[in-house]
Amino acid sequence: MSAYSMEEMLLAGHTEVNELFEFVKNNAEAMDAYSMEQGIFSRIMAIGLAAMKGYFAEKGTGDVGDVLQLEDGRTLKREKRLLLKNYFSVFGKFGVPRTWYRINGLKGVMPLDAQANLPQRSYSYLLQEWMDLLSIRDSFGEASVTLNKLLGLGVSSSRFEVVNRESANSYDEFYENKALPAPESEGQIQVIGFDGKGVPVIKSEAAKIEARLGKGEKRQKTKEAMVGVSYTVNPKVRTGKEVAQNLVYPEEAKREREAERKQGIKSPAIRAKNPRRIASLERSKEEVMKEVIRDAKRRNPDNQRPLVAVMDGALGLWTLLTSLLAGLSWVGILDIIHVVEYLWKVANALHGEKTKEGTKWVYDHLLAILQGEVGRVIGGMKQILTKRKLKSSQRKALQDAITYFENHREWMHYDEYLAAGYPIGTGVVESTCGHTVKSRMEGTGRRWSIEGAESTLLLRSVYTSNDWDAYWEAHRQAEQRRLYGDIFEKLGYADEYLKKEAA
Numbered sequence: 001m002s003a004y005s006m007e008e009m010l011l012a013g014h015t016e017v018n019e020l021f022e023f024v025k026n027n028a029e030a031m032d033a034y035s036m037e038q039g040i041f042s043r044i045m046a047i048g049l050a051a052m053k054g055y056f057a058e059k060g061t062g063d064v065g066d067v068l069q070l071e072d073g074r075t076l077k078r079e080k081r082l083l084l085k086n087y088f089s090v091f092g093k094f095g096v097p098r099t100w101y102r103i104n105g106l107k108g109v110m111p112l113d114a115q116a117n118l119p120q121r122s123y124s125y126l127l128q129e130w131m132d133l134l135s136i137r138d139s140f141g142e143a144s145v146t147l148n149k150l151l152g153l154g155v156s157s158s159r160f161e162v163v164n165r166e167s168a169n170s171y172d173e174f175y176e177n178k179a180l181p182a183p184e185s186e187g188q189i190q191v192i193g194f195d196g197k198g199v200p201v202i203k204s205e206a207a208k209i210e211a212r213l214g215k216g217e218k219r220q221k222t223k224e225a226m227v228g229v230s231y232t233v234n235p236k237v238r239t240g241k242e243v244a245q246n247l248v249y250p251e252e253a254k255r256e257r258e259a260e261r262k263q264g265i266k267s268p269a270i271r272a273k274n275p276r277r278i279a280s281l282e283r284s285k286e287e288v289m290k291e292v293i294r295d296a297k298r299r300n301p302d303n304q305r306p307l308v309a310v311m312d313g314a315l316g317l318w319t320l321l322t323s324l325l326a327g328l329s330w331v332g333i334l335d336i337i338h339v340v341e342y343l344w345k346v347a348n349a350l351h352g353e354k355t356k357e358g359t360k361w362v363y364d365h366l367l368a369i370l371q372g373e374v375g376r377v378i379g380g381m382k383q384i385l386t387k388r389k390l391k392s393s394q395r396k397a398l399q400d401a402i403t404y405f406e407n408h409r410e411w412m413h414y415d416e417y418l419a420a421g422y423p424i425g426t427g428v429v430e431s432t433c434g435h436t437v438k439s440r441m442e443g444t445g446r447r448w449s450i451e452g453a454e455s456t457l458l459l460r461s462v463y464t465s466n467d468w469d470a471y472w473e474a475h476r477q478a479e480q481r482r483l484y485g486d487i488f489e490k491l492g493y494a495d496e497y498l499k500k501e502a503a
Contacts, residue, residue, distance in 0.1 A: 003061050003082065003097050009054035016047045042152070048091035056096055062112025063099040076101035076109055083110060086122040090130065090151060093122075114484035117476065121163070125479075127153075128163050129472050135160045136440060136459045161452060168455035170475040171462070175291075178470070180299055181274040187232035189422060190300040191272075192292050193310045193429035194229075194317055197437040198222030199281060199457075202447045223450065225437055225457060226285050228292035229429045231275040232299065235421025236268065240370030243418065247340050248363040270423060274299075277432045277465045279457045281450050285317065289324055303329055310426050312338050313408055334411040335426040340366060342401040346381065349397035372415035378405050436464045 020043040027036065061082055068076040082097040096118070102108035112118070119125050134143035140157040148154055201223050245253045257267070276295045280288055300307060307330040311317055318332065343362045351358035365377050381398050384390070390398070405412065417424050440460055441453060448456075462471045 004053050004057035006054055006057040009050050009057050013047055013050040013054065016043060016050055019043065020047070045091050045151070049089070049094065052087075052089050052091055053094060056116070059112065059116055061097055061099040062110055062115055064111050068101040068109060068111070074103065074106070076103055076106065079108075083108070085110075085113070085118065087118070087124060088122045088127060088153075088155075089124045090127050090153070092153070109487060111487065114480075114487040117480045117484070119479065120483055121166075123155075123159075123163060125472075125476050128167060131155065131160050131163050132167050132459060133463075133468075135164050136456060136463055139443070139446065140164075164459065165451065165455040167475060168458045170471070170478045171458045173478055174462075174467075174471050174474045175295075177474070178467070185274060186299065187234040187271075187273045188305060189233050189235055189308055190230075190296050190305040191233055191308045191310060191423060191428070192228070192230050192296050193426055194285075194289060194292070194321070195227050195312060195426065195429045195433055196224040196314070197227055197279070197433040199225050199437065199441045199453050200447050201453070202449055205448075205450055223281055225279045225281045225441075225453075226283065226288040227277075227279045227429060227433050227437060228288045229275055229277050229432050230292045230295040230299070231272040231428060232305065233270055233272055233423055234268075236270050237421045238418050240367050240415065240418060243336070243370055243414075243424070244363055244367040247336070248359060248366060272428045275428060275432075275465060277436050278461045279432065279436045280454060280461075281457060282454045285320060286324070289321060293324060306331060306420070306422070308333060308422050310335060310423055310429070312426060313404060315407060318408075318411070331417070331422065332411040333417055333422060333424055334408045336370075336414065336424045337426070339369060339405075339412070342404050345397045346401050349391075349394040350384075369412065370414045370418065372413065374405060374409055374412045378402055378409075432464065436460045 020040065023039055023043060024036065027039065031039070063078070066078050068078075070076065079100040079102060081100075083100040084095040084097055087094055087096045096112070098110040098112040100108050100110055117125075119128065121128075123131070131143065131147065134146050137143075138146065140160040143160050144155055144157040199222055201221065205223065242253075245256075260266070276292070278288055278291060283291075296307065307325075307328065309321060309325070309330060310333045311321070312335045321332070340362070343365050344358075347358035347361045351361060365380075368374075368377050381402050385395065385398050385402075414424060437457065437460075440456060441448065462468055
């Protein structure tokens with residue numbers, strides 16, 4: 001194959017443009033707008049394909065002379081024929097002719113690959129990015145159908161999965177070097193949180209999990225992904241009454257807020273700022289915690305902001321977190337929603353479900369907890385256990401709540417948290433479990449290998465952390481260094497070219 005000619009590509013492009021407008025002129029009367037738009041788009045794709053070929057015509061074939069001298073003194077000779085690389089762009093497939101240098105016993109060098117930063121695979125980086133954006137939202141099969149419908153490009157679903165796995169390779173390097181958020185965009189409190197979310201796995205992976213089960217443990221079809229978040233937030237001081245009313249009598253609280261708004265009184269919403277999210281199947285709980293803590297420390301040097309950890313009742317996570325934060329000043333907060341759930345279980349057992357008496361019981365006891373009277377609430381429930389004749393279900397509900405509150409009492413100083421304006425709910429980590437994990441990983445027929453799930457989870461972590469554009473740019477640069485760093489040195493302009501590409 002000969003090199004592309006810019007004159008030929010210009011002519012082809014002009015021909016395609018002329019044909020586009022001829023198509024519009026000749027078919028405007030007969031076609032509806034939908035059909036016309038389809039026809040225009042397909043012809044614009046042909047123009048784009050001609051323009052891409054024009055780019056490679058202008059870029060050249062990578063011919064740097066008769067020979068290419070290596071640092072070790074060996075000389076690669078230019079081959080007479082051009083070597084073709086299949087290139088699959090968003091506009092369609094075509095071949096890229098490249099000058100080839102080689103000698104026996106050494107792998108050939110194609111300077112154009114480095115000069116144009118061509119990917120290792122035939123898929124262009126832009127096409128890879130679009131494939132990833134589609135496949136981290138929908139199944140690989142659905143992503144394939146969507147791409148074919150939008151661009152007319154037939155890429156099999158298996159290729160989406162391969163590209164997905166390779167695109168996640170730059171995850172660790174990116175976050176090790178990622179610039180910190182601008183100080184003015186941060187809140188006054190540094191918050192971290194952790195939870196787990198099950199991911200359905202294929203039979204072979206489920207069998208491995210089952211083989212590790214202890215006696216009496218249930219068979220599993222999921223593996224838990226560890227989820228972590230790091231973000232900042234501004235303080236919002238509230239009273240126990242405000243929180244209790246919002247959680248137990250939400251309609252009344254809503255009416256009061258609307259009345260306040262009419263009077264010009266508006267309470268600012270609590271917004272998480274610059275959330276960093278991570279979900280992983282392969283990394284251990286400790287590894288994910290360390291990564292999130294590292295992010296929090298980078299954003300909060302010298303612990304200038306209060307460091308707050310909000311989690312649910314998983315005692316194992318609390319124990320691990322406590323060990324990892326040893327030596328740091330931090331505040332642990334038990335998610336208030338889980339507290340309310342235990343109170344409702346007791347109220348429903350004692351007073352029946354959805355009764356006024358049960359609702360008032362929850363409100364009164366929640367208010368007491370929020371005002372710092374956890375001990376009194378525990379004591380009151382113990383008295384009910386000893387002084388009243390109860391059904392087994394009632395006793396169980398009471399005992400479960402007592403045990404839960406006693407086990408987590410050191411993280412239930414809500415009067416202090418509210419006065420300081422700290423968040424007391426795990427909304428951000430819960431939304432991460434849902435948005436980063438559940439919305440993609442679960443669904444009819446979706447079963448994952450650990451490796452396949454991991455790359456998708458990491459890319460979704462990037463996406464839901466609002467880091468996608470920066471990540472993709474860093475990924476392309478990392479691939480350029482990996483594939484062509486030595487070639488740039490051979491060509492004698494490594495530093496300049498890499499700096500130019502990164503600019």
